[in-house]
Amino acid sequence: MSNPTLSWNLVSDVRELLAFPFMVQALAAGTIAAILSGVLGWYMVLRRQTFAGHTLSAMSFPGAAGGALFGLPGALGYYIACILAALAMSPRGTSRRGAAGLQSARIGVVQAVGLAAGFLFLSLSSEILGGLDDLLFGSFLGITPSQVVVLAIVAILVLAALAVIGRPLLFASLDPELAQSLGVPVRTLEIGFMLLLGLAVAATTQVTGALLVFALLVTPPATAQRLTARPGWSLVLSVGCALLVIWSSLGAAYFSVYPLGFFTTSIGFAIYLLALGGTALTRRHAQAQPV
Amino acid sequence: MTNALLQNALVAGTFIAIACGLVGWFAVLRAQVFAADALSHFAFTGAIVGLALGFDARVGLFVFTIGCALLLAALGGRSRVDDLTIGIAITWVLGLGVLALAFFATSSAGSGGASAATALFGSILGLNASQADAAALIGVGITLLMLLIARPLLFSSLDPAVARARGVPVVFLGVLFLLALGGVAAEATQAVGALLLLGLVAAPAGAAHRLTAHPYRGMLLSAGIGVLAVWLGLWIANAFPNIPPSTAITAVAAAAFLGAGAPAALRRRPRVSGRRPTPHERSGRPETDAP
Numbered sequence: 169m170s171n172p173t174l175s176w177n178l179v180s181d182v183r184e185l186l187a188f189p190f191m192v193q194a195l196a197a198g199t200i201a202a203i204l205s206g207v208l209g210w211y212m213v214l215r216r217q218t219f220a221g222h223t224l225s226a227m228s229f230p231g232a233a234g235g236a237l238f239g240l241p242g243a244l245g246y247y248i249a250c251i252l253a254a255l256a257m258s259p260r261g262t263s264r265r266g267a268a269g270l271q272s273a274r275i276g277v278v279q280a281v282g283l284a285a286g287f288l289f290l291s292l293s294s295e296i297l298g299g300l301d302d303l304l305f306g307s308f309l310g311i312t313p314s315q316v317v318v319l320a321i322v323a324i325l326v327l328a329a330l331a332v333i334g335r336p337l338l339f340a341s342l343d344p345e346l347a348q349s350l351g352v353p354v355r356t357l358e359i360g361f362m363l364l365l366g367l368a369v370a371a372t373t374q375v376t377g378a379l380l381v382f383a384l385l386v387t388p389p390a391t392a393q394r395l396t397a398r399p400g401w402s403l404v405l406s407v408g409c410a411l412l413v414i415w416s417s418l419g420a421a422y423f424s425v426y427p428l429g430f431f432t433t434s435i436g437f438a439i440y441l442l443a444l445g446g447t448a449l450t451r452r453h454a455q456a457q458p459v
Numbered sequence: 460m461t462n463a464l465l466q467n468a469l470v471a472g473t474f475i476a477i478a479c480g481l482v483g484w485f486a487v488l489r490a491q492v493f494a495a496d497a498l499s500h501f502a503f504t505g506a507i508v509g510l511a512l513g514f515d516a517r518v519g520l521f522v523f524t525i526g527c528a529l530l531l532a533a534l535g536g537r538s539r540v541d542d543l544t545i546g547i548a549i550t551w552v553l554g555l556g557v558l559a560l561a562f563f564a565t566s567s568a569g570s571g572g573a574s575a576a577t578a579l580f581g582s583i584l585g586l587n588a589s590q591a592d593a594a595a596l597i598g599v600g601i602t603l604l605m606l607l608i609a610r611p612l613l614f615s616s617l618d619p620a621v622a623r624a625r626g627v628p629v630v631f632l633g634v635l636f637l638l639a640l641g642g643v644a645a646e647a648t649q650a651v652g653a654l655l656l657l658g659l660v661a662a663p664a665g666a667a668h669r670l671t672a673h674p675y676r677g678m679l680l681s682a683g684i685g686v687l688a689v690w691l692g693l694w695i696a697n698a699f700p701n702i703p704p705s706t707a708i709t710a711v712a713a714a715a716f717l718g719a720g721a722p723a724a725l726r727r728r729p730r731v732s733g734r735r736p737t738p739h740e741r742s743g744r745p746e747t748d749a750p
Binding site: 285 | 551662706710712
């Protein structure tokens with residue numbers, strides 16, 4: 169492969185990019201991951217469950233190490249670890265005083281136990297620690313077509329399930345007390361959402377790495393919710409932002425020597441800062457010139 | 460394993476556990492366990508950035524972590540920094556870490572993954588005497604700081620508005636607390652590993668909060684459970700050489716957290732259909748500012 173160089177002709181650049189099957193697969197996987205995390209992340213940010221999402225993405229480590237130790241087929245370990253963590257983190261008895269603090273302690277304990285288990289699996293399997301970089305930071309070079317297919321199936325299942333519970337979940341997220349009193353099964357929805365989030369994170373992490381999924385899961389929804397308060401538009405914007413981040417960073421990573429994770433996080437952060445600055449400016453403008 | 464190494468581990472582990480227990484008790488009270496987790500990631504990134512720039516890893520780690528603690532405080536403004544902001548900060552800082560790792564991997568013969576692994580998991584049984592003394596000294600220093608600010612910090616954590624009205628420097632105390640958290644994270648990460656930090660901050664403190672609502676008794680209990688977890692964990696790791704010490708210590712601490720939940724669950728059961736909690740209790744956090 170000749171060293172790729174960026175020309176000013178964007179069309180020929182894109183054509184060069186798409187000439188390689190591995191880039192096409194990376195783009196396909198990235199697109200699915202972006203849609204999945206744009207939607208699930210939107211709910212996660214709305215529900216202020218960033219810590220839980222972060223813990224789920226850390227579960228890729230025990231998932232991979234456990235899968236290697238017990239000889240599970242690659243992806244299964246991820247799913248098991250994420251589902252177990254999601255169940256362990258589901259809040260119970262949220263009505264007591266100090267529940268927020270205890271909930272954050274519980275999530276911290278789940279993460280610590282998960283990492284500790286991963287470390288144990290790793291030392292038991294007595295394998296040399298290889299591929300840790302890929303595990304944490306993702307590699308978009310080795311994505312196989314079958315991985316893309318599995319990712320697509322999981323994405324369709326998760327999104328379909330979310331389409332069913334989406335509206336009541338939105339209600340339960342915005343006003344849990346009112347929703348509960350109107351007969352919405354708030355607790356079931358909470359557990360269901362954690363499970364879906366776990367599945368989405370597990371599916372995305374094995375393709376994109378633990379860091380990248382978090383970059384797609386948090387920054388685009390936060391940007392979208394900054395920009396508009398209307399749920400529908402915000403959701404669309406969140407997915408759009410995630411797609412923009414993954415496409416541009418895949419392109420940038422292809423044409424440079426620096427890793428994909430750096431571009432994903434930085435581009436996402438830059439967009440968030442732009443949104444932050446933009447809303448602050450318009451707010452000041454609106455204050456200065458009262459109608 | 461020689462006796463001297465075990466002795467060093469006991470000294471360093473005990474003092475780090477005391478500091479983690481005290482800081483962790485406040486982290487759970489203020490629902491800021493995520494900040495501790497984030498700071499441990501920052502410490503890990505700082506070590507890599509330090510190595511990439513050619514500094515001593517320990518200097519890079521401390522400067523970077525303390526700097527990030529200040530950044531978190533600044534992002535929080537006058538109120539406590541929320542989970543979403545921490546999530547975005549983590550994502551971006553880890554992105555920087557990826558870039559530094561890429562530089563480091565190309566600039567030195569050592570594998571980036573291997574050094575990342577030591578930064579992640581440290582090794583409590585690999586400390587020499589001077590490292591153990593340094594860890595103990597920093598542990599004592601942070602413990603003293605926490606004891607010194609315990610009373611006003613307690614007041615300003617429980618009721619920031621009233622504390623502010625009574626002339627307690629709420630914002631300053633919050634910054635000081637984040638700095639203490641950063642100090643613990645930096646020290647624990649390089650001495651015993653980031654994994655152990657989360658286990659020692661979240662689990663003993665969570666257990667103490669479950670067992671007693673009395674502040675000073677809770678702090679004492681939290682530090683005590685941490686120390687006990689370190690001692691028991693080291694004993695287990697000594698008895699079963701297959702189990703890494705970090706895993707054993709985390710497992711003991713997590714078991715304490717789980718066990719502490721049992722009596723409360725038993726006590727709560729009979730009055731499930733009791734009075735409805737007030738909205739203030741429901742929200743869990745005593746903070747007044749809206750999310």
